Amino acid sequence: MLTLIKNVELFTPKKLGKRDVLFAGKTILAIEEDIEINSNLEFAIVDGQGFILAPGFVDSLVHFSGGGGEAGFASRTPQMNLTDATLYGITTVIGALGTDDVSRTHTDLVAKAKGLKQEGLNAFCHTGSYHLPIKTLGHSIRHDIMYIDEIIGVGEVAIADHRGTQPSVKELTTIAAEARTAGLLSGKRGTVSIHVGTGVEHLQLLHEVALSSEIPLSQFYPTHMNRNAELLTAGIAFCKAGGTIDFTTSTTEYDLANGELAAAEALAYCLDKGVNSQQLTMSSDGHASLPIYNEQNHLVGFEVGSESSLLGAFQQAVQQFNVPLDLALQSITSNPARILGLNKGEISVGRDADLVLLDANTLTPHSVWCNGQKMVESHKPLVSGFFS
Known part of the structure; x- marks a missing residue:
């Protein structure tokens, strides 16, 4: 599924300012000032206002x-x-x-x-x-x-x-x-x-x-x-x-x-x-x-x-x-x-979608994606371990 994070303060970890970030599967597809999706494919839009997106x-x-x-x-x-x-x-x-x-x-x-x-x-x-x-x-x-x-x-x-x-x-x-x-x-x-x-x-x-x-x-x-x-x-x-x-x-x-x-x-x-x-x-x-x-x-x-x-x-x-x-x-x-020597820790096109959406005031993780899979939303786990 396509996921588009809109109007978020982006740190790659370098500060890039307000950006939109699009990813699908495990891969980041685009980083632009404004991205619009016109597709009959299933997609999700995340409002990034008030948040920081970091690796x-x-x-x-x-x-x-x-x-x-x-x-x-x-x-x-x-x-x-x-x-x-x-x-x-x-x-x-x-x-x-x-x-x-x-x-x-x-x-x-x-x-x-x-x-x-x-x-x-x-x-x-x-x-x-x-x-x-x-x-x-x-x-x-x-x-x-x-x-x-x-x-x-x-x-x-x-x-x-x-x-x-x-x-x-x-x-x-x-x-x-x-x-x-x-x-x-x-x-x-x-x-x-x-x-x-x-x-x-x-x-x-x-x-x-x-x-x-x-x-x-x-x-x-x-x-x-x-x-x-x-x-x-x-x-x-x-x-x-x-x-x-x-x-x-x-x-x-x-x-x-x-x-x-x-x-x-x-x-x-x-x-x-x-x-x-x-x-x-x-x-x-x-x-x-x-x-x-x-x-x-x-x-x-x-x-x-x-x-x-x-x-x-x-x-x-x-x-x-x-x-x-x-x-x-x-x-x-x-x-x-x-x-x-790991191909991790940065946000750029073609990289894995390992992302954390941080509250801009508290720097607390709101949402977390690992290889494009949403693991955490609203501070709560969407994916738990086998025994937890």
């Missing part, structure tokens, strides 16, 4: 098959449901394993990605986890990236964290080289997602890989870069050397009171320091375990990440920290899509 959000780190729990087996986090994403404007998710790659497996991760795709979401994932040697679903990193459609990279590999296996320069270089080659051979990006802990070495290991090999810093995608001011400073230097960084929107009151910066604040701070907006992203870390450690690395609390935090951080960036709307949108749409 569907790309959440670059979600533990959608559930995460391991640092408080024992009972604390393993649950799986994500479809509406945990769609109700908050998210149309693309990238899953990963983290601390637990024993009771949580790649078999389940890829199966969950396929299930989310069956329900109507765009879903991808990484091979590997925090630990080395890298565990994979098939024979190797190359095999997984080349032959499994859903697998687009490696991660999240842990550095500067007491829960990781403390990788060497040589080990991380080998992983990045294998992922990069597999990406070249399969038309993927082969990005290496890096979990960065609170260790004082920060991103030094990534710089050493780039200095001692032909692997560029852009092959790595470090996340959790808003853990503290020192790490954020290291992240700014990483960007100025050619890398990109990601801020985690799920957090705890304890962590914020003990030095962590809100993702929106970190985004605004980096922009103020002159970092190119295309080098900055935000992700939810949804359904991850959020262990709270004191200075002695003793567990003192435990919470669970939420995909909804991505929307909250976007709203906070614009409404509280005065980040321009187009730059805030970039951080959760076109930027993560480009870094991961």
Whole structure:
């Protein structure tokens, strides 16, 4: 069916002003100042007055098959449901394993990605986890990236964290080289997602890989870069050397009171320091375990990440920290899509109709389309997951 959104404020994420947008099936057909339909075919017209039309959000780190729990087996986090994403404007998710790659497996991760795709979401994932040697679903990193459609990279590999296996320069270089080659051979990006802990070495290991090999810093995608001011400073230097960084929107009151910066604040701070907006992203870390450690690395609390935090951080960036709307949108749409090599995160003719209609005043999603299918209308799900 043809769908025409009329007189809407369009952000592609670049601001284009008032436009009409026409799509059918999963494809955007036209973007013009005024589109009229004269057809005996069935079509729907959506009044976009008072709304902003933006690309569907790309959440670059979600533990959608559930995460391991640092408080024992009972604390393993649950799986994500479809509406945990769609109700908050998210149309693309990238899953990963983290601390637990024993009771949580790649078999389940890829199966969950396929299930989310069956329900109507765009879903991808990484091979590997925090630990080395890298565990994979098939024979190797190359095999997984080349032959499994859903697998687009490696991660999240842990550095500067007491829960990781403390990788060497040589080990991380080998992983990045294998992922990069597999990406070249399969038309993927082969990005290496890096979990960065609170260790004082920060991103030094990534710089050493780039200095001692032909692997560029852009092959790595470090996340959790808003853990503290020192790490954020290291992240700014990483960007100025050619890398990109990601801020985690799920957090705890304890962590914020003990030095962590809100993702929106970190985004605004980096922009103020002159970092190119295309080098900055935000992700939810949804359904991850959020262990709270004191200075002695003793567990003192435990919470669970939420995909909804991505929307909250976007709203906070614009409404509280005065980040321009187009730059805030970039951080959760076109930027993560480009870094991961996905043909998502932008609105243009011929692209997939992954769209979110936002209330212009509150920036709350009113309607959400994924590949042209309407998933949410009037803040309520039209499509629910199999068990929700």
